[in-house]
Amino acid sequence: MAEKNDLMEKIVSLCKRRGFIYPGSEIYGGLANTYDYGPMGTELLRNIKNLWWKYFVQKRSDMVGLDASLISHHKIWEASGHVAGFADAMIDCKNCKARMRADHLIENFIETNADVIARSTTIVGDEAISKKILSAVSKSKVEGLSVEELSLLVEKLKIPCPNCEKRNWTPVRKFNLLFPVQLGIVEGEGGMGYLRGETAQGIFINFRNVVDSTRVRLPFGIAQMGKSFRNEITPGNSVFRTIEFEQGEIEYFFDPDNASWNELFEKWKNTMWDFVTRELRVMATNLRWRVHTNEERSFYSERTEDLEYKFPFGFKELWGLAYRTNYDLTQHMNISKKDLTITDPHTGKKILPHVIEPAVGINRLLLMVLVDAYTEEEKRVVLKLHPRIAPYKVAVFPLLANKENLVEKAKEIYDDLKEHFMVVLDDRGNIGKRYLAQDEIGTPWCVTVDFDSLEDDMVTVRDRNTTQQERVPIKNLSNYFHNKLDS
Numbered sequence: 001m002a003e004k005n006d007l008m009e010k011i012v013s014l015c016k017r018r019g020f021i022y023p024g025s026e027i028y029g030g031l032a033n034t035y036d037y038g039p040m041g042t043e044l045l046r047n048i049k050n051l052w053w054k055y056f057v058q059k060r061s062d063m064v065g066l067d068a069s070l071i072s073h074h075k076i077w078e079a080s081g082h083v084a085g086f087a088d089a090m091i092d093c094k095n096c097k098a099r100m101r102a103d104h105l106i107e108n109f110i111e112t113n114a115d116v117i118a119r120s121t122t123i124v125g126d127e128a129i130s131k132k133i134l135s136a137v138s139k140s141k142v143e144g145l146s147v148e149e150l151s152l153l154v155e156k157l158k159i160p161c162p163n164c165e166k167r168n169w170t171p172v173r174k175f176n177l178l179f180p181v182q183l184g185i186v187e188g189e190g191g192m193g194y195l196r197g198e199t200a201q202g203i204f205i206n207f208r209n210v211v212d213s214t215r216v217r218l219p220f221g222i223a224q225m226g227k228s229f230r231n232e233i234t235p236g237n238s239v240f241r242t243i244e245f246e247q248g249e250i251e252y253f254f255d256p257d258n259a260s261w262n263e264l265f266e267k268w269k270n271t272m273w274d275f276v277t278r279e280l281r282v283m284a285t286n287l288r289w290r291v292h293t294n295e296e297r298s299f300y301s302e303r304t305e306d307l308e309y310k311f312p313f314g315f316k317e318l319w320g321l322a323y324r325t326n327y328d329l330t331q332h333m334n335i336s337k338k339d340l341t342i343t344d345p346h347t348g349k350k351i352l353p354h355v356i357e358p359a360v361g362i363n364r365l366l367l368m369v370l371v372d373a374y375t376e377e378e379k380r381v382v383l384k385l386h387p388r389i390a391p392y393k394v395a396v397f398p399l400l401a402n403k404e405n406l407v408e409k410a411k412e413i414y415d416d417l418k419e420h421f422m423v424v425l426d427d428r429g430n431i432g433k434r435y436l437a438q439d440e441i442g443t444p445w446c447v448t449v450d451f452d453s454l455e456d457d458m459v460t461v462r463d464r465n466t467t468q469q470e471r472v473p474i475k476n477l478s479n480y481f482h483n484k485l486d487s
C-alpha cells in the first residue's frame with residue numbers, strides 16, 4: 001500500500017514538475033478539487049479527445065456529434081431527476097469542521113479495519129441494524145442506504161474522524177451536486193439556471209432537433225464531449241475526481257422492437273474495451289468489468305457496468321455503460337409537453353427510442369494513460385505513452401548550441417516537421433540530459449543534427465523505448481515519422 005501511494009505521489013510530482021497538471025488557483029492558496037493543465041497536459045488531453053472523437057464519431061456512419069450549452073434551463077435538471085436526487089450523503093465533524101461523503105467515510109473505515117465485520121455482527125441483536133446494512137458492510141459498499149441508515153452505521157461502528165480522531169458527528173444529510181447559476185436580473189426561479197451536471201441531458205433535449213435536421217436513422221448515436229460540473233467535496237486523487245471535468249458521452253438510440261438491448265450492450269462493451277487497449281494501448285491486465293448491484297443502479301436502468309482501471313489507489317470506475325431505457329426522453333416529453341417520438345418511415349409507427357449510454361471521464365483516461373505509461377528504469381524515468389497521444393512527437397536537437405550551422409540546420413528540420421506534428425526544438429544542456437528530459441514527458445523520437453549531418457544530410461533518430469539510434473535522411477524524416485505513427 002505504501003509503495004502504491006508512493007507511485008501516485010511520483011506521478012503527481014512529475015505532472016507538476018514537467019507541466020502536465022498544476023493545482024488550481026495555486027498562487028492564491030489553491031482551490032480544492034480543481035486543476036489546471038500545463039503545456040504538456042494540454043497536448044495530452046487534446047490528443048486523447050481527438051482520438052476519442054475520431055474513433056467514435058468520424059469513423060462510424062451511425063454516429064453524429066453535438067456541442068450543447070454548459071448553462072442550461074433549470075427544468076432540464078428537474079425533468080432528469082438531478083435536482084431532487086443528484087445529491088451526495090454528507091457528514092460533518094463537529095470538532096474539526098471537516099466535511100466528507102458519508103459513504104466514503106464508512107467504506108474506508110470498513111476496508112482498513114479487519115475486525116469491522118465481527119464488530120458489526122455483535123450488534124446484529126440491535127433490531128435497527130437491518131440485514132441490508134450487514135450485507136453492505138460485508139461487501140464494503142454502502143451505496144443505496146438511506147441517510148438514517150448511514151448515520152446509524154457511523155454511530156454503531158464507532159467511526160472516528162479521519163482528520164482529528166474525535167467521534168462528534170452531525171447526522172448524515174443530502175447535499176446537491178448541481179451548481180446553480182443566477183442569470184441576468186430576473187429574481188427567483190425564472191432567472192435560475194444550472195451548470196450542466198452531465199453532457200447526456202444536452203443530447204436528450206436536442207434529440208428531436210438532430211432527427212429533424214440530419215439524415216440519421218435508428219439505431220444511431222449522438223456523441224458529445226465537453227465540461228460538466230459537480231459540486232464534489234471529496235478529495236480526489238489528482239484529476240480522478242474534480243468539480244469540473246471533461247466528459248465523453250454517447251447516447252445510442254434504438255427501437256427496442258427491432259434491436260436487442262442485450263446484444264447492443266455487449267457490442268458497446270467490446271468497443272470500449274477495444275478503444276482502451278488498442279487505441280490507447282493500455283494493458284488489459286489492468287482493466288476489469290464490474291456489474292452494478294441493484295442498490296447502486298439507477299431505478300430506470302436495466303443494466304449498468306463499469307469498466308474499471310487499476311489505479312495506484314485501487315480499481316476505480318473509468319467508463320460507465322448503462323441501459324437507460326427511454327426514461328430520459330419520457331421525462332422530457334412529459335415535462336416539456338413536446339412530442340419527442342419519431343415515426344418509422346416504413347410502418348408509420350411512433351417510436352420513443354431506448355438508449356444505451358457509454359460515458360467516460362476524459363480526465364480519468366488521461367490519468368490512466370499516465371499511470372500506465374510511467375516506467376522507472378535504472379537510469380531514467382520514461383513515460384511510455386503511445387506515440388499517437390504523446391504531447392510532442394519529435395524533439396529536434398543541434399548537437400552543440402554554440403555552432404551556428406548546426407543550430408540553423410536543426411531549425412530548418414523543426415520548421416519542416418512542425419507542419420506535420422507537434423515538435424519541439426531544444427539546445428540546452430548536453431545531449432544525454434536532453435534525452436532524459438524528453439523521456440520524462442514521453443516524446444517518442446529525438447532527432448540530433450551533428451557535424452556529419454552537414455555533409456551527408458542525414459540525422460540520428462533515437463527511439464524513446466529502446467534508446468536505439470539510426471541514421472535517417474533528412475528529406476525522409478516526415479514520412480519516416482508518419483509511418484511510425486500509423487503502425
Ligand SMILES: [Zn+2]
Nearest residue numbers: 093096161164
Ligand atoms: Zn474531525
